[in-house]
Amino acid sequence: MQRKSTILIVVLFIILAVLVGLGLYQASRPTPVVLQGQMEAQTVDVAAKVAGRVTEIYVKEGDQIEIGTPVMRLDGLEINAKLKQARAAQDAANAVAEKAEKGTRPQEIEMAKQTWQQAQAAAELGRKTFQRVDNLAKEGLLSKQSRDEAFANYAATRDQAAAAKALYDMALAGARPEDKVAALAQAREVAGVVDEVEIAETEAHLKSPVAGEVSSVISKVGGITPQGVPIITVVDLNDQWVVLNVREDYVAQFALGTTFEGKLPALASTDLKQPITFTVYASSVLPDFAIWRATHNSEGFDLKTFEVKARPLAPIKGMRPGMSVLVTL
Secondary structure, three states: OHHHHHHHHHHHHHHHHHHHHHHHHHHHOOOOOEEEEEEEEEEEEEEOOOOEEEEEEOOOOOOEEOOOOEEEEEOOHHHHHHHHHHHHHHHHHHHHHHHHHHOOOHHHHHHHHHHHHHHHHHHHHHHHHHHHHHHHHHOOOOOHHHHHHHHHHHHHHHHHHHHHHHHHHHHHHOOOHHHHHHHHHHHHHHHHHHHHHHHHHHHOEEEOOOOEEEEEEOOOOOOEEOOOOEEEEEEEEEEEEEEEEEEOOOHHHHOOOOEEEEEOHHHOOOOOOOOEEEEEEEEEEOOHHHOEOOOOOOOOOOEOEEEEEEEEOOOOOOOOOOOEEEEEO
16 A cells, blocks of 8 residues: 555656656747738729719729729710810811812912013003103103103002912912911811820720729719819729738848748638748838837847748739738747
8 A cells, every 4th residue: 555655656747747848948949929910912003094973873882893894984074075166176177178288279369460461461561651741741742740750650550460479479378388388387286185085085985904802982973173183092902911010130031032821810700722932022111110128228139120021932812912921930
């Protein structure tokens, strides 16, 4: 009986020693460092280039959309009015350019020719009349004043004929090269205005420039949206990454191109295989407000914090931006 008691005491002592040893071993092991990061995804705020009143919204939160999917329509009354004005100005500018290019109409050339011929006939008559008066004045049959009057009439008809000839030559030549260039430049300028208004009209029927999931619809039907203000937010869940704030004494474990494993607690109950492997693609120091300060001024040193970004090897099914990621070092 005494022997059994001795054996029992020895066994208990051994068990106690083992437990004490395990406790000391666990106490001597370093405490694992767990970093908490956050999942992010590419987010795009879709905004219109023009201001207007929202008349229709074609999407809602949670919809999956593609590039070019109609998003909403804005009231385009003002844009339509500007487009009519621009097109009318374009028609006028094109007409002026076409007129300058084609030159004077045949009817106008003929009228200028007839006017010149009439003026030329009047000048010839004036010349002959002056010659007769001049001869008579030389013979003393007419006064000098009559001669001067005949010469003045001849000079006037001669100048009128010269002016009519110049107008006829201009009609034959058409518009000057400078006028043609100016007319064409005006037409191109107005065409640019028309293009600008047509683009604004297109923007009134807003389409998504990116593919993804509609995470929020900011505007409401009937509301006025200013130019450049976001109307909807689209998230591309295929473009995922995790953001970790890492103290600089741990940052060596997150060098560019290295991989690490992390778990998403929010997806623990799903069939997602965890942990998930991530690859580091960016690392940068955070501003001074993120510095880890030493506990005592006389001991240790301040540690900076680095922002580390890493992508999963494949898009994580069920991931939502903002989910936590736990990384054990």
